[in-house]
Ligand code: TXA
């Protein structure tokens with residue numbers, strides 16, 4: 001299959017290009033499109049064959065459900081069996097935006113996008129391209145992140161092309177994604193909300209809005225075999241570059257000292273994921289070590305800058321053939337919780353505390 005890439009302006013997208021993309025969706029095809037979080041791989045959520053194509057293109061396990069994307073709040077009524085007061089409050093504060101809600105689904109909503117569960121996850125994205133595309137398609141768009149299953153999520157159209165070229169009909173290139181991490185997922189189907197995946201809408205922001213919010217254990221710790229995480233996607237290896245990643249956590253100067261020692265001893269093609277505050281530490285690693293690539297992920301005092309480029313940096317290490325990466329850990333508060341969740345999983349929970 002030939003994959004067509006179209007450049008679209010993120011603020012004033014061409015109506016003609018979006019109409020063509022919507023035709024592809026209506027005809028059961030696959031379109032990758034930018035959202036404020038990461039690029040999504042969209043298909044009509046109500047056409048079983050189209051949904052099936054998403055699983056095939058991504059090589060995604062069949063028991064991992066998809067998010068249904070809507071373009072206006074009212075569409076939630078067609079999908080959710082009930083909309084609680086809590087849900088209303090969350091929608092008022094955070095939609096459109098990077099918050100996905102897991103709700104009990106109406107019986108008439110088919111189960112093939114939600115892997116047969118009695119709940120379904122729903123998201124109203126912020127960007128104009130995504131919302132116009134959904135509206136013109138006249139449906140809900142089922143869309144996971146547009147990466148091969150297990151790889152870092154795509155935050156640039158080039159990442160999508162790398163994983164999906166020849167497997168999907170169209171890529172809409174709207175430039176880099178704003179947040180760079182997938183949406184926060186909150187399960188509001190039970191008595192008390194449960195955070196299943198942290199994102200740019202932080203746990204602190206959620207608690208400010210609706211009171212106590214539980215955190216699924218799989219958000220912070222390696223999932224145990226005995227306890228199945230409530231978000232099926234959390235069971236799989238994720239976000240992993242080809243390089244072996246280790247996260248070093250602790251006080252920042254100790255982190256930098258440790259990484260310096262590790263990199264000096266590594267002797268292969270080594271990557272360091274540094275921050276603006278620490279990059280100078282790595283300038284004088286002895287040349288007896290193998291080649292070392294230092295990428296600066298962003299500013300520790302503004303962790304959203306780190307989030308934005310995180311997946312791009314992980315993919316860049318791969319492009320340079322790096323075999324081993326040492327990544328600096330961050331505080332797990334605010335968006336730091338989401339960044340650390342992705343980093344730990346990219347590292348397969350190889351973590352050194354100093
Ligand atoms: O930001 C995002 O959410 C992006 C953009 C494209 O919208 N989408 C995305 O989708 O990250 P995906 O499929 O890569 O991740 C969705 C996660 C998976 O871990 C899946 O297991 C979980 O959401 N999920 C989906 N439906 C669920 C449900 N009914 N209950 C629990 N977890 C669910």
Ligand code: MG
Nearest residue numbers: 144145153182
């Ligand atoms: Mg994904």
